[in-house]
Amino acid sequence: GENVEQHPSTLSVQEGDSAVIKCTYSDSASNYFPWYKQELGKGPQLIIDIRSNVGEKKDQRIAVTLNKTAKHFSLHITETQPEDSAVYFCAASRETSGSRLTFGEGTQLTVNP
Amino acid sequence: GAGVSQSPRYKVAKRGQDVALRCDPISGHVSLFWYQQALGQGPEFLTYFQNEAQLDKSGLPSDRFFAERPEGSVSTLKIQRTQQEDSAVYLCASSQRAANGYTFGSGTRLTVV
Numbered sequence: 294g295e296n297v298e299q300h301p302s303t304l305s306v307q308e309g310d311s312a313v314i315k316c317t318y319s320d321s322a323s324n325y326f327p328w329y330k331q332e333l334g335k336g337p338q339l340i341i342d343i344r345s346n347v348g349e350k351k352d353q354r355i356a357v358t359l360n361k362t363a364k365h366f367s368l369h370i371t372e373t374q375p376e377d378s379a380v381y382f383c384a385a386s387r388e389t390s391g392s393r394l395t396f397g398e399g400t401q402l403t404v405n406p
Numbered sequence: 407g408a409g410v411s412q413s414p415r416y417k418v419a420k421r422g423q424d425v426a427l428r429c430d431p432i433s434g435h436v437s438l439f440w441y442q443q444a445l446g447q448g449p450e451f452l453t454y455f456q457n458e459a460q461l462d463k464s465g466l467p468s469d470r471f472f473a474e475r476p477e478g479s480v481s482t483l484k485i486q487r488t489q490q491e492d493s494a495v496y497l498c499a500s501s502q503r504a505a506n507g508y509t510f511g512s513g514t515r516l517t518v519v
Contacts, residue, residue: 297448299448327507327508329510334512335512335513336410336497336499336510336511336512336513337449337497337510338510339507339508339509342507382448382449384448393439393451393454393462393465394439394449394451394508395451396448396449396450397448398447398448399446399447399448
């Protein structure tokens with residue numbers, strides 16, 4: 294089955310700096326890669342996703358890049374703000390009916406004001 | 407409703423007790439997933455429904471876990487004879503298409519004492 298590894302497990306940045314979180318996956322058939330933000334006491338919230346037919350996707354301060362050959366993808370957050378502080382999870386799946394998401398272990402991002 | 411609703415939010419069970427966790431998905435969402443999230447880890451897949459059909463239950467950790475979605479909307483996850491290792495947050499997610507744009511509920515935190 295799929296295995297997703299995520300690094301780093303914790304990340305502390307100053308407000309306004311950029312943050313980068315990296316994930317690798319093992320199943321070459323995976324073609325859908327979402328990122329979730331989870332705040333304390335809440336469920337994961339989808340913030341951005343990318344499919345294997347594109348290499349990069351951007352939404353305001355958030356961007357995701359995908360390298361299919363190397364089987365890794367990354368989340369980039371620019372101009373970080375204290376409200377970006379949360380746990381971030383990457384995930385991978387085959388985007389077919391009934392396909393489960395396999396999640397990474399999570400990254401605790403702290404943005405210091 | 408506007409989001410995925412789970413109840414109860416918190417459940418404390420004595421070891422050996424049976425529990426039932428409820429999920430109300432977003433109206434019209436065909437796909438429904440249950441995930442288990444241990445403290446400090448990413449969510450792990452338990453089971454998947456397409457309408458009322460349980461198409462994948464390969465993630466259920468033992469035969470003490472049972473899920474149903476009899477009318478293709480509300481789902482219940484039942485755990486019989488709870489054990490301490492069952493302590494976790496149980497997350498429900500729904501989507502119009504499997505693996506695409508899941509919306510998670512806030513989860514039920516189960517503590518077995």
